[in-house]
Amino acid sequence: MSDPRVIGHRGASGSAPENTLPAISRAADMGVAMVEFDVKLTRCGTPVLMHDDLVDRTSDGHGPAAGFDLAALQALDAGRWFDDRFAGTRVPTLAQTIDLLVARDLDANVEIKPCPGRTAETARQVVEMLMRLWPADKRPPLLSSFEIEALATARDLAPDLPRALLFETLPSAAEMDRLTADLAPVAVHLWERPIDADVVAAVHGRGLALRAWTVNDPTRAVHLVRLGVDAVFSDFPDRILDALA
Numbered sequence: 001m002s003d004p005r006v007i008g009h010r011g012a013s014g015s016a017p018e019n020t021l022p023a024i025s026r027a028a029d030m031g032v033a034m035v036e037f038d039v040k041l042t043r044c045g046t047p048v049l050m051h052d053d054l055v056d057r058t059s060d061g062h063g064p065a066a067g068f069d070l071a072a073l074q075a076l077d078a079g080r081w082f083d084d085r086f087a088g089t090r091v092p093t094l095a096q097t098i099d100l101l102v103a104r105d106l107d108a109n110v111e112i113k114p115c116p117g118r119t120a121e122t123a124r125q126v127v128e129m130l131m132r133l134w135p136a137d138k139r140p141p142l143l144s145s146f147e148i149e150a151l152a153t154a155r156d157l158a159p160d161l162p163r164a165l166l167f168e169t170l171p172s173a174a175e176m177d178r179l180t181a182d183l184a185p186v187a188v189h190l191w192e193r194p195i196d197a198d199v200v201a202a203v204h205g206r207g208l209a210l211r212a213w214t215v216n217d218p219t220r221a222v223h224l225v226r227l228g229v230d231a232v233f234s235d236f237p238d239r240i241l242d243a244l245a
C-alpha cells in the first residue's frame with residue numbers, strides 16, 4: 001500500500017516534464033498513490049494539462065495556450081525543454097490522462113487552472129469530461145482550484161465530486177466559514193510556507209484535511225507531517241516517500 005501522504009506535483013515533475021504522461025508514469029513508477037496536475041482549455045475548449053497561461057516555458061511554442069487549437073498545441077514539443085531524453089513528448093489531453101490514470105491505478109487531484117476570462121467554461125468542460133470518462137469503480141477525482149467560481153461551478157454540476165480549496169495563505173476565519181458552508185470542500189490545499197500548528201488547527205477544526213504544496217525538502221516534509229499536515233505535494237515524491245518511510 002503506497003503512502004497517501006505523498007502526492008506527485010504535476011506528476012513527478014522533478015524527474016520528467018511537468019503535466020505530461022511521462023511525468024505521471026514516473027510518479028507511478030515511484031510508488032505514488034496520487035498525482036496532481038493542472039488543466040486548462042485549448043482555443044476549441046478541449047481540456048489539456050498545462051500550468052502556465054503561455055506555452056513558452058514548457059514547450060517549444062510561443063503565446064497563450066488559449067490561442068492554440070488542439071492539433072496545434074499537440075504539434076508542440078513539451079519535453080525537450082526539460083531534457084533531450086523527453087523530446088517528442090506532447091501536451092496531453094485530460095482524456096488521454098484519464099486513460100493513463102486508469103492503467104496505472106493512480107488517484108488524481110485535478111487542479112482547474114483557467115486562462116483569464118474562462119473560469120466557468122473551464123470548470124464546466126473539465127467536470128463534464130470527468131463525468132463522462134471517469135470509471136464508476138475508480139476513486140473519484142479530487143477537484144481543486146484557486147478560483148472560487150470554478151469550485152462553485154463544479155459543485156453545481158457534480159456535487160458528489162470532492163472539492164478542495166486552494167490558497168497561498170489561509171483566509172480569515174470568517175471567510176473560511178463562508179467558503180466551507182458555500183462550497184462544502186473536503187480539504188484545503190495550502191502553500192507550505194505559512195503552515196504552522198495554528199493553521200493545522202484552523203483547518204482540521206473545520207473538519208477538513210490539510211495538504212501542503214510544494215514540498216521538495218524531505219526534512220520540511222517530515223516536519224509538516226509531524227505538525228499534522230495530512231499530505232504534501234512534491235516534485236520529487238520519491239525523496240519524500242523515503243523520508244517518511
Ligand code: G3P
Pocket residue numbers: 009036038051111144166189213214233
Ligand atoms: O495544486 C497545488 C499546487 O499545484 C498549486 O500551485 O501553481 O503549482 O499549480 P501551482
Ligand code: MG
Pocket residue numbers: 036037038111
Ligand atoms: Mg497545480
